[in-house]
Amino acid sequence: MLEHERSREYMNDSEGQRLETKRLVLRFAALADAQAIFDAYASDPEATRYLVFKTLTDVGQAADFIERTVREREEGKSVTWVIVLRDTRQVIGAIDLRADGSIGYAIGRPWWGVGYVPEAARAVLDFARTHLGVKRVTGICDYENSRSARVFEKLGFRSLGLKERAVVHPAFGPEPRAVLRFECDL
Numbered sequence: 001m002l003e004h005e006r007s008r009e010y011m012n013d014s015e016g017q018r019l020e021t022k023r024l025v026l027r028f029a030a031l032a033d034a035q036a037i038f039d040a041y042a043s044d045p046e047a048t049r050y051l052v053f054k055t056l057t058d059v060g061q062a063a064d065f066i067e068r069t070v071r072e073r074e075e076g077k078s079v080t081w082v083i084v085l086r087d088t089r090q091v092i093g094a095i096d097l098r099a100d101g102s103i104g105y106a107i108g109r110p111w112w113g114v115g116y117v118p119e120a121a122r123a124v125l126d127f128a129r130t131h132l133g134v135k136r137v138t139g140i141c142d143y144e145n146s147r148s149a150r151v152f153e154k155l156g157f158r159s160l161g162l163k164e165r166a167v168v169h170p171a172f173g174p175e176p177r178a179v180l181r182f183e184c185d186l
């Protein structure tokens with residue numbers, strides 16, 4: 001768990017502005033990314049099925065989302081990076097780390113299945129450990145989101161089991177759904 005003041009200081013650290021991996025660049029989300037985020041995954045019902053927001057129908061909603069992430073970074077509540085392909089500079093998705101030590105991610109369908117999210121997450125976990133002093137990271141996913149559960153497994157997270165009626169995923173209606181919980185010591 002991060003102390004709030006400390007996270008505010010470090011989450012705006014220029015060190016975190018750009019993280020690089022073999023195939024990806026992660027950089028702080030900015031308003032100019034709204035259209036790309038909308039196009040890549042946020043407007044796709046399939047890619048947003050297990051997310052906490054409704055599939056976006058308007059690029060203005062993506063701008064609102066990005067504005068919120070920028071505000072939260074300034075307040076030390078979370079950091080959101082957009083995930084960019086190094087070769088083509090295509091924005092494919094986003095990944096975030098919250099001050100409570102939880103991680104979340106999403107990329108667009110054309111890029112599923114080639115290990116991009118595990119690659120991005122390893123860079124974020126590395127940054128969390130070395131720059132934010134985070135000792136433990138947690139994650140959750142809808143109990144039916146086997147692809148995401150597999151990502152946690154590949155990253156070496158241990159399973160903490162199922163939590164019933166935990167999170168609303170609007171694609172399934174207003175009732176909270178069961179989630180799988182994971183954690184990892186860094």
Ligand SMILES: CC(C)(COP(=O)(O)OP(=O)(O)OC[C@H]1O[C@@H](n2cnc3c(N)ncnc32)[C@H](O)[C@@H]1OP(=O)(O)O)[C@@H](O)C(=O)NCCC(=O)NCCS
Nearest residue numbers: 047050105106107112113114115116117140141147148150
């Ligand atoms: C879940 C998600 C993040 C996985 O990212 P990714 O970069 O595709 O992850 P990987 O390439 O490591 O694939 C993870 C697993 O998904 C499965 N998978 C990958 N591509 C698939 C496809 N096209 N169809 C079905 N299953 C697929 C495989 O089981 C794979 O595991 P494996 O490498 O051991 O075979 C990505 O699918 C996504 O962004 N989905 C939409 C948003 C979302 O659900 N986010 C998580 C919220 S908790």
